[in-house]
Amino acid sequence: xxxxVVVGSMRERSTTRHALAIAAQGAFEAGARVDWAxxxxxxxxxxxxxxxxxxxxxxxxxxxxxxxSTDAFLVGSPEYWGSMTGSLKNAIDLLxxxxxxxxxxxxxxxxxxxAGAMNxxxxxxxxxxxxxxxxxxxxxSIPRAREAFxxxxxxxxxxxxxELLGLGREVxxxxxxxxxxxxAPAGTRGEGVxxxxxxx
Ligand SMILES: Cc1cc2nc3c(=O)[nH]c(=O)nc-3n(C[C@H](O)[C@H](O)[C@H](O)COP(=O)(O)O)c2cc1C
Numbered sequence: 001x002x003x004x005v006v007v008g009s010m011r012e013r014s015t016t017r018h019a020l021a022i023a024a025q026g027a028f029e030a031g032a033r034v035d036w037a038x039x040x041x042x043x044x045x046x047x048x049x050x051x052x053x054x055x056x057x058x059x060x061x062x063x064x065x066x067x068x069s070t071d072a073f074l075v076g077s078p079e080y081w082g083s084m085t086g087s088l089k090n091a092i093d094l095l096x097x098x099x100x101x102x103x104x105x106x107x108x109x110x111x112x113x114x115a116g117a118m119n120x121x122x123x124x125x126x127x128x129x130x131x132x133x134x135x136x137x138x139x140x141s142i143p144r145a146r147e148a149f150x151x152x153x154x155x156x157x158x159x160x161x162x163e164l165l166g167l168g169r170e171v172x173x174x175x176x177x178x179x180x181x182x183x184a185p186a187g188t189r190g191e192g193v194x195x196x197x198x199x200x
Pocket of ligand 1: 014017
């Protein structure tokens with residue numbers, strides 16, 4: 001089982017990244033291979049509405065291929081004016097409509113304010129549901145994010161580390177359940193002949 005961690009902040013020393021690193025540890029402990037997609041390293045262009053396959057060049061082709069070949073995701077974003085970052089939404093806009101069909105997504109979001117990042121989580125859930133993903137009911141909202149981690153990125157708020165580890169474990173657990181219930185592994189969808197009901 002492979003989990004792709006998508007970091008929706010482009011900031012150095014991002015608190016979203018700190019939170020995702022702990023969730024990724026949970027996924028790793030549950031037996032997953034973990035791979036990272038840091039939006040700041042992907043050099044993605046803006047989606048301008050073109051839909052032809054090769055419109056955007058190699059960075060977008062690689063990004064789409066990484067999503068296509070992965071079955072489970074941990075996605076995190078800071079709250080930017082009550083929503084996810086523009087860079088994360090743009091990265092999602094560059095994908096094909098079926099990119100997340102039948103795939104498991106776990107969400108976390110961070111905010112500077114006391115109210116946390118529930119608006120961002122609700123909007124991410126809405127977008128991923130729209131894209132056909134199975135979005136885990138468990139999610140983590142982190143208010144006052146700058147105070148929630150120390151300089152090394154360790155969670156200092158009571159209970160937060162366990163919450164994030166649990167998110168990572170659950171993504172793997174439910175992705176396995178999906179895979180065990182007739183869900184074709186990534187890269188094989190649409191190939192071969194689907195099993196029919198058999199002779200009567
Ligand atoms: C453009 C912008 C908009 C923001 N909007 C909000 C907001 O609506 N609510 C909030 O609590 N924090 C807001 N913040 C603060 C960030 O959510 C907070 O600093 C977060 O920890 C940044 O995540 P990062 O450390 O992963 O980059 C905003 C920050 C920026 C740069």
